[in-house]
Amino acid sequence: MIKGVIKQHKTAPQSALISKLNPIIRxxxxxxxxxxxxxxFSKLDNIIWQMLRAWTISRCGKASYEKLGNYFHKGTVKLSHGKERQESWLFKTKDGLQLWKHNWTQIVRHTLIRPDATLYDGNWTYWATRKGQAIDTPNRVAKLLKKQKGRCSWxxxxxxxxxxxxxxxIIPRNHGGKDExxxxxxxxxHCHDDKTAFDNANAVSLTMEQSD
Ligand SMILES: [Zn+2]
Known part of the structure; x- marks a missing residue:
């Protein structure tokens, strides 16, 4: 896709090429x-660099550092997490429009949950909203999560x-438990299944005791 765009913009201004590529890369x-x-991400940026270098050479003849210097610049970028990064090349116009790089995007890793870790502190609502859609109203889940400090009661x-x-x-509704x-x-x-089986078994034994 990126290759095609670069090809299509063989004679277009650098700014047009950058504007077209940035949303794709981002x-x-x-x-x-x-x-x-x-x-x-870095590999991809490297491949793009090679393609852009070819794009540049094709329009200004044999590469001279001077000419390439009109299109490529060294520079510093500020990333989304606030840190600055030194870049050996930026594909950038004189007006400062620059090509986005894949490796400016932070990698998101889903961290493994350690059983002794305190989870979701202060983030109950977010989590409940995420989980809540299929199971219950987010508010109710958030309150319960907070009350249980993030642990399953079973x-x-x-x-x-x-x-x-x-x-x-806790007391099943069919055993007279209220919805409060x-x-x-x-x-x-899966714990809910276990508990329901347990409740039913108890109900059976209760019934048997009563009928004795
Ligand atoms: Zn559980």
Whole structure:
């Protein structure tokens, strides 16, 4: 795709080429920031550099450093996390319009959850909103998460963002439990299954005791 755009802009001004490429590069690198490594991004930038160098040479004849210097500049960029980075090349117009680089996008890594780590502190609502769509109202989940300090009441483990979580009635509704906060808890889905089986078994034994 990038190759095609560069080809199409063989005789176009540098600014037109940059304006066309930037959204592609930014979009692509944002989309893949969770999957690929910084090395991949740097490799891509390197490939683009080679293509742009060829683009430049094709328009100003045999490469002279002077001519290339009109298109490529050394410089410093400020990245989204606030740090500055020294760049050995920027594809940049005299007006300061510059080509975006893949490796300016931060790589997002989903960190593994350690059981002793305190999770989601102060971020309950965000998390509940994320998880909440399928299971319950975000507000209710957020409140329960906070109350349980992020742990499942059945197994005692911290909830991980990938876990399926459900709202459980501590005293089941069909055993007379009410739909109110003090009778609610968050459980892993598989823990909820265990607990329901346990509740039912208890109900059976209760019934048997009563019928004795
Ligand atoms: Zn659990």
């Amino acid at each position: 979009g692509w690198s944002n989309y893949y920031s969770g999957v690929v490594s910084m090395e991949t 197994c005692g483990q911290y909830f991980a963002p990938s876990d399926l979580v459900e709202v459980d009635h 906060y003090k009778n609610l808890q968050l459980l892993h889905r």
